[in-house]
Amino acid sequence: MDNLYTPESSPASASVAAEDEPTNAQTNEPSFGDILTQFEQEHKGDAPGVQAQTIDGVVVSVTDDGVFVDIGRKREGVLPPEQARNLKPGDHVRVTIAGRTDSGATRLSIYKVFVPTDFTSFEEAFANKAVVSGTVTEQVKGGFRVDIGIPAFMPASRSGAREQADMDKLVGQQIECRITKLEIDRDGDQADAVVDRRGVLEERAAAVREQAFGSLKEGAVVEGTVRSLTEFGAFVDLGGVDGLLHVAEMSYVRNAKPQDIVRPGDRIQVKILKINAQTRKISLGMKQLMPDPFAMAVESLAQGQRIKGKVSRTTDFGAFVEIQPGVEGLIHVSEMSWSKKQKRPADIVKPGELVDVIVLGINAAEKRISLGLKQALGDPWDDAKKKYPIGAIVEAPITSLANFGAFVDLGDGIEGMIHVGDLVAGKRLQHPKEAVAVGQTVKAQVLELDQERRRVRLGMKQLEPTSADSYIAEHNLGDVVTGRVVELREDRAKVELGEGVTGYCRVPKPAAAEKKGVAERPATVDLGSLSAMLAAKWKQGGATSAASAGPEGLGPGQVRTFKISALDAGAKRIDLELPE
Numbered sequence: 001m002d003n004l005y006t007p008e009s010s011p012a013s014a015s016v017a018a019e020d021e022p023t024n025a026q027t028n029e030p031s032f033g034d035i036l037t038q039f040e041q042e043h044k045g046d047a048p049g050v051q052a053q054t055i056d057g058v059v060v061s062v063t064d065d066g067v068f069v070d071i072g073r074k075r076e077g078v079l080p081p082e083q084a085r086n087l088k089p090g091d092h093v094r095v096t097i098a099g100r101t102d103s104g105a106t107r108l109s110i111y112k113v114f115v116p117t118d119f120t121s122f123e124e125a126f127a128n129k130a131v132v133s134g135t136v137t138e139q140v141k142g143g144f145r146v147d148i149g150i151p152a153f154m155p156a157s158r159s160g161a162r163e164q165a166d167m168d169k170l171v172g173q174q175i176e177c178r179i180t181k182l183e184i185d186r187d188g189d190q191a192d193a194v195v196d197r198r199g200v201l202e203e204r205a206a207a208v209r210e211q212a213f214g215s216l217k218e219g220a221v222v223e224g225t226v227r228s229l230t231e232f233g234a235f236v237d238l239g240g241v242d243g244l245l246h247v248a249e250m251s252y253v254r255n256a257k258p259q260d261i262v263r264p265g266d267r268i269q270v271k272i273l274k275i276n277a278q279t280r281k282i283s284l285g286m287k288q289l290m291p292d293p294f295a296m297a298v299e300s301l302a303q304g305q306r307i308k309g310k311v312s313r314t315t316d317f318g319a320f321v322e323i324q325p326g327v328e329g330l331i332h333v334s335e336m337s338w339s340k341k342q343k344r345p346a347d348i349v350k351p352g353e354l355v356d357v358i359v360l361g362i363n364a365a366e367k368r369i370s371l372g373l374k375q376a377l378g379d380p381w382d383d384a385k386k387k388y389p390i391g392a393i394v395e396a397p398i399t400s401l402a403n404f405g406a407f408v409d410l411g412d413g414i415e416g417m418i419h420v421g422d423l424v425a426g427k428r429l430q431h432p433k434e435a436v437a438v439g440q441t442v443k444a445q446v447l448e449l450d451q452e453r454r455r456v457r458l459g460m461k462q463l464e465p466t467s468a469d470s471y472i473a474e475h476n477l478g479d480v481v482t483g484r485v486v487e488l489r490e491d492r493a494k495v496e497l498g499e500g501v502t503g504y505c506r507v508p509k510p511a512a513a514e515k516k517g518v519a520e521r522p523a524t525v526d527l528g529s530l531s532a533m534l535a536a537k538w539k540q541g542g543a544t545s546a547a548s549a550g551p552e553g554l555g556p557g558q559v560r561t562f563k564i565s566a567l568d569a570g571a572k573r574i575d576l577e578l579p580e
Contacts (some may be wrong), residue, residue, distance in 0.1 A: 208240030243282035252326025329369035338413025467500035
């Protein structure tokens with residue numbers, strides 16, 4: 001057989017004792033029986049029968065090579081490092097004597113280990129699937145040669161090592177394994193065995209995990225070792241069982257990276273947040289053991305306070321701003337601009353941008369801070385009256401249309417509205433789109449400004465040339481013109497100077513006092529005979545005295561001559577007076 005024992009493949013120190021057998025006279029090599037006898041004699045007293053002796057010991061020292069345990073003998077026993085988890089000097093530990101090390105020290109194990117001493121005990125260990133100890137002697141094709149007292153082969157896939165570097169380290173190591181195949185030829189003193197270390201390691205790891213899992217409680221603070229990092233967090237070894245420390249639970253700082261906080265091998269304290277008994281998953285937290293930055297921030301912030309922060313991210317409903325490490329506030333989209341037309345937050349601010357904001361509200365119970373961006377920029381309506389006085393001319397683009405009018409962007413979040421009736425003169429529109437379009441830049445006049453209601457009413461038709469504009473352009477101060485009195489008030493008369501042209505004449509007190517009596521008398525002026533003359537005078541602007549009357553005769557319906565005393569083209573105002 002390939003795995004037959006030879007002196008080159010298995011050291012005599014790891015052989016198992018058997019019945020006395022004669023040596024080979026030709027080669028002077030010990031027979032399998034001699035080797036088995038020697039092994040039995042070396043372990044006499046240590047492992048009677050199949051199950052090794054179990055005793056209590058005290059940890060003396062802990063090194064990288066193993067844990068030295070006082071078992072009451074001349075020499076201390078040694079536990080392998082992988083079995084000495086969390087042990088420290090002075091700890092009491094129950095161990096099993098598993099054999100000898102290369103240096104002659106007693107090899108220990110915290111698990112039950114069987115030491116076969118003859119053919120029968122090997123067969124019993126195989127039948128009972130008992131764990132035996134052995135030494136890895138060399139690496140061969142497909143696996144390793146292992147001396148368990150008889151030569152054995154361990155497939156690489158059952159070695160428990162995944163990387164080649166770990167496989168290289170196995171050579172010379174004492175291992176514990178289970179016999180999965182055993183063939184012994186008693187007559188020929190030959191034996192062939194296959195062993196499995198991986199199964200033993202997996203069983204023990206499962207037992208450790210089960211024990212560790214059962215000892216953990218939600219809310220407990222425990223110490224663990226960072227085993228590995230991922231993009232979403234870190235896996236922490238809690239003593240045989242892993243817990244997940246999500247990156248969101250590592251720090252109060254948003255968007256922190258796991259590698260910036262912990263590294264593999266770090267010993268850290270964590271809090272057990274949740275244990276799922278069904279899935280055997282454990283959620284851990286580290287930031288829960290740190291001071292809450294929100295509570296500290298609340299003490300230093302006040303409503304209405306102006307602060308500076310960095311935009312951390314934007315959403316459809318607003319932007320989050322980091323105002324202190326680990327503390328964020330929300331600028332709702334409605335608090336980002338004074339404009340009534342809502343914009344996308346991403347069009348107003350960008351992640352990483354420093355902004356000035358105003359604290360609008362603090363909800364300590366829900367850990368929410370409301371911020372305002374537009375308040376920090378200043379309310380444009382505070383200066384609206386100065387910037388847009390009545391009669392001012394503005395030039396701005398049309399942003400939207402409605403059935404009743406068009407909206408114009410005046411800048412700084414102020415919108416003006418042009419009523420459909422104020423778009424064009426002399427024409428009735430059914431919809432603003434008949435005269436203007438979105439995006440078109442128009443000129444308009446400020447007709448009204450309501451600061452409390454935040455409204456500005458504009459007019460376009462008011463800027464179109466009218467009959468009054470033409471009349472004022474054709475006349476000068478002091479011109480004598482003809483007009484018809486259409487209304488008489490307390491101190492002035494409204495005079496029609498032409499189609500769509502009106503002037504106002506100051507009425508002398510005597511005439512004003514008699515206006516009631518005059519108004520009650522029917523007009524005696526023959527308007528039919530003067531109509532042609534009046535029409536001509538409106539066109540030519542000349543004066544006439546044919547229908548002149550004194551102040552005492554001023555009344556509605558009368559056609560009189562007046563003198564222009566004032567002209568205001570901007571206000572389209574014409575002031576008149578009676579000629580002397």
